[in-house]
Structure formats: C-alpha cells, structure tokens
Amino acid sequence: MIFPIGDDQVKGGAYPYITYLFIGFNVLIFLFEASLPMDALERFIYEYGSIPQEIQQGQDLFTLLTSTFLHGGWMHLIGNMLFLWVFGDNIEATVGSVVFLLFYLGGGLFASLAHTFFNLGSNIPSVGASGSISAILGAYLIMFPRSRIKLLVIFFFRSFRVAAIYFLGFWIVQQLFSGIGSMGPDTAASAGVAWWAHIGGFVFGVAVGLLFRMRYPIMLQIDKEHLY
Numbered sequence: 763m764i765f766p767i768g769d770d771q772v773k774g775g776a777y778p779y780i781t782y783l784f785i786g787f788n789v790l791i792f793l794f795e796a797s798l799p800m801d802a803l804e805r806f807i808y809e810y811g812s813i814p815q816e817i818q819q820g821q822d823l824f825t826l827l828t829s830t831f832l833h834g835g836w837m838h839l840i841g842n843m844l845f846l847w848v849f850g851d852n853i854e855a856t857v858g859s860v861v862f863l864l865f866y867l868g869g870g871l872f873a874s875l876a877h878t879f880f881n882l883g884s885n886i887p888s889v890g891a892s893g894s895i896s897a898i899l900g901a902y903l904i905m906f907p908r909s910r911i912k913l914l915v916i917f918f919f920r921s922f923r924v925a926a927i928y929f930l931g932f933w934i935v936q937q938l939f940s941g942i943g944s945m946g947p948d949t950a951a952s953a954g955v956a957w958w959a960h961i962g963g964f965v966f967g968v969a970v971g972l973l974f975r976m977r978y979p980i981m982l983q984i985d986k987e988h989l990y
Contacts, residue, residue, distance in 0.1 A: 763881065763915075763916045763917070764847070764857075764914065764915055765841075765844060765913065765914050765916065765927070765970070766844070766845075766848045766911050766912065766913055766914075767805075767848065767913070767914045767921065768848060768904075768911070768912035769848055769849065769852065769909050769910065769911050769912065769955065770843060770852075770906070770909040770910050771852065771855075772782050772818055772851075772852045772853070772855040772856055775795040775854075775855030775856055776854055776855050776856075776857075776858045776859050776862075777855075777859075778850060778851035778854040778855060778859075778862075779854075779855055779859050780854055780859045780862050780863045780866070781847070781850035781851050781854050781862070782847070784846060784850075784866065784891075784894075785846055786845050787831065788831055788833065788839065788843060788891055789839070789843065790834060790927020791831050791833075792832075792833050792836075793903065795807075795832065795833070796935075799931045800833045805858050806834050807832065807889060809825075810825055810828040810829060810832060810889075811824070811825060811829045811832060811887025811888060811889045811941070812825040812826055812828075812829035812830075812874045812877070812878070812887060813884070813885055813886070813887050813888075814877065814878040814882060814883065814884040814885075814886075814888075814922075815875045815882075815883055815884055815885045816885075817875075817878045818876075818878065818883070823969050825874075825887075826870075826874040826875065826878075827867060827870060827871055827874070829874060829887070829888055829889050829890070830870035830889075830893060830894050831891065832885065832889035832890065833855065833889060833890055833891070834889055834890065834954070836957070838890060840889060840920060842891045842892055842895050843891075843977070845895045845898070845899070846891065846894075846895055846898065847945045848911070849895075849898050849899060849902045849956060850862075850866075850898050852905075852906060852909070853865070853898060853901055853902060854907065856905065856974065857977075857978055858976050862880070865866045865897065865901070865910075865970055866894050866897070866898070866971070867894070868897070868962070869893060869894045869896070869897025869963050869965065869966050869967055869970075869977065870891070870894035870961060871990065872893070872897070872962055872965075873891060873892070873893020873896060873897065873956065873959040873960070873962045873963035873966065874888070874894075874954075874959060875942070876933040876958050876959055876961065876962020876965075877956045877958050877959035877962065879958070880941075880945070880958035881956075881958070885971065888896050888956045888959065890956070892956065892959060892960055892963070893956075893959040893960065893962065893963035894963060895963070896960045896962075896964040897963040897964065897966045898924060898964030898967060899930050899934075899963075899964060899967060900930075900934075900963065900965065900966065900969075900970075900971055901921035901967040901968070901970055901971030901974060902967075902971070903927060903930040903931070903934075903967075903968065903971065904967075904968055904970050904972055904974070904975055905924060905974055905978075906926055906972030906976055907925065907927040908925055908926065908927070909925070909926045909927055910923040910924070910925060910926075911923065911924055911925070911926050913929065926928070931965040933967035934961070936960060937960045937961050937964065938944055938976070940955070940957045941958050941960070941961050942957075944957050951983050952982070969974065
C-alpha cells in the first residue's frame, strides 16, 4: 500500500489552524463514537449519518454536514486525516483560514449531495470526511500540480516523490472507475465506500480551485527546502 506523507510547502501564508482544528475535531468525535455501546453507536450513526432516502424527502438535511465528521473505523479515520494533514495546509496557507473553512464545509456538502443523487432510495447512512478531503484534493491538483508529493510504500517501507498531477490524477481515475462500477441500488453504500461522494467532492474542488488559482497567483511560491 502507498500513502502520502508529505509535500512541498507553501512559503509564508496563513498558519493552517483550521486544518489542524478539523483533524482534532474528527478525532474527538471518533473517540466519542468508540466509547458508545454498539446499539447506541448504531443509533448515533443513523441519527447523524446522511441517509439518501431521508434527504430526498427533505428530512434531516443537517446530516449532509454532520455525516462528514463521523467515521466507520480507525483506518477510515486515519486515512482521511492523513490526507487532510498532507494536502490541507497548502490550500489554507494560500487562501486563508476563513475561506478554507467555508471551502471545506462546502466540499463536504456538495459531496453528500452527489452521494445522495447516485444512491436515490437508499436507507443506508453515509459517514466520513472523504467528500471534504476529495474537494481538497481537487483544488490541490489545480493549484499545485507540480508540487512533489512524498509517498511511503508500506511493503518496502521506502519513500519516493512524485508530482501531484500524477498522484492525484491516478487517484481520481481510480475513483471514477470504482464509481461507475458501483452503479446500482445501494451498491456503493453496501460496498462500504461512497465513491460518488469522492467524485462529487473532487469536482467541487477542481471548480473552486480554478477560482483560487485566479484569485491567489502567489500560491505558486513553494518552499522546496521544507519537504517533510
């Protein structure tokens, strides 16, 4: 397995307070989930997870956002937070904390709506920050295509670097193939991965990333001495 563990850093800019705040908040929510008995956890997930059938009926619309702060397991949480830690700070450093906060929430909302659209009638709750993270990845691809991503190969425990355009390009192609392959009633949800939330979030991120690229041209100033 291959995981991103670092990238080229933007020189100067805003300190990524919101990125770290979201990481901490997601961890705290998951620790609360882990403390619940199984029956209480199930009720919690069904209350605050996003259920397409209910969203269709205009019910519990708040879950379009609350679901983005819930996770289904430790690996689900760790994977999402790792991607947020690696890719979120450069965007926040460039656009500022307030804009990044709105962008993160907007990405999660759009991703939840995309999942609902492609899973009409499903009564299975969707949870996870993957939609918001996917929006970050989409914006990162547009804003920092040449940034070097440091990847760790778990099997060999060795790392190498690759341009963001290749890593994230491969990532979204993989999501598209999986999303198309999952088409059908409840298929994506029952497989445990909301592929269309990933795709929807990424599309949102690309669109907003194009706006960011026009608004914040200084973002191309990358500090290549601080790749970690």
